[in-house]
Amino acid sequence: xxxxxxxxxxxxxxxxxxxxxxxxxxxxxxxxxxxxxxxxxxxxxxxxxxxxxxxxxxxxxxxxxxxxxxxxxxxxxxxxxxxxxxxxxxxxxxxxxxxxxxxxxxxxxxxxxxxxxxxxxxxxxxxxxxxxxxxxxxxxxxxxxxxxxxxxxxxxxxxxx
Numbered sequence: 001x002x003x004x005x006x007x008x009x010x011x012x013x014x015x016x017x018x019x020x021x022x023x024x025x026x027x028x029x030x031x032x033x034x035x036x037x038x039x040x041x042x043x044x045x046x047x048x049x050x051x052x053x054x055x056x057x058x059x060x061x062x063x064x065x066x067x068x069x070x071x072x073x074x075x076x077x078x079x080x081x082x083x084x085x086x087x088x089x090x091x092x093x094x095x096x097x098x099x100x101x102x103x104x105x106x107x108x109x110x111x112x113x114x115x116x117x118x119x120x121x122x123x124x125x126x127x128x129x130x131x132x133x134x135x136x137x138x139x140x141x142x143x144x145x146x147x148x149x150x151x152x153x154x155x156x157x158x159x160x161x
Contacts, residue, residue, distance in 0.1 A: 035107045038135045042112040043105065045140060046131075050100040050118075053092045055085040063139035070145050095120040100129070103161045110135050117161055118147075125150035128160040 041061050049058035059081055066081045073083050091098050098120040106113040112133045119126035127147050134142035150160055 034138075035109065037138055038110065038112050039105055039107045041135065041138055042107075042114060042133050042140065043102065045133075046100065046102065046114060046116070049084065049088060050091070050098075053088045053096075053098075055088050058084070058088075061140050063136055063141040065141055067142045069143060091120075097122055115161070117150075125152060 045058050045061035048054050048061070052058075062081050062084070066084075068083060073087070098118070099122075100116050100118045102114055102116045104115045106115075112135065114129075114131045114133070116129050116131070117126055118129050127149050129148075130146045132144040133140050148160075
């Protein structure tokens with residue numbers, strides 16, 4: 001029986017139940033240093049990959065297995081870091097002046113979420129992008145994204161960033 005004087009008992013029981021139901025917990029959950037290192041790795045990966053378009057410099061942040069959930073990603077979407085290389089080649093050839101500016105970063109456990117403003121051609125509104133990265137042992141192993149074109153005119157005054 002849980003005593004009402006123990007204010008941490010119920011949250012601990014709920015957390016333990018969630019771990020049992022979900023089957024696992026992130027390797028770095030609760031470890032602020034690991035979370036900060038995950039953020040740093042993802043930010044460095046984004047800079048090397050998307051702004052410098054340097055696959056060799058970016059791939060050091062990727063794990064041995066990589067799953068990309070973007071349906072436009074080339075390859076089979078698993079164990080295919082070369083899909084990123086092909087995408088960067090596309091950016092280098094078609095949009096050499098493209099730039100991605102990070103607006104905010106949210107990290108928890110093994111997940112890092114990056115909200116960024118991607119502009120393929122200078123002077124255009126660009127896109128609002130949310131990338132979700134999952135890491136294992138400090139390496140990026142999984143990716144999801146949501147991309148929205150920024151219109152020239154908006155029906156409301158709310159900014160994308």
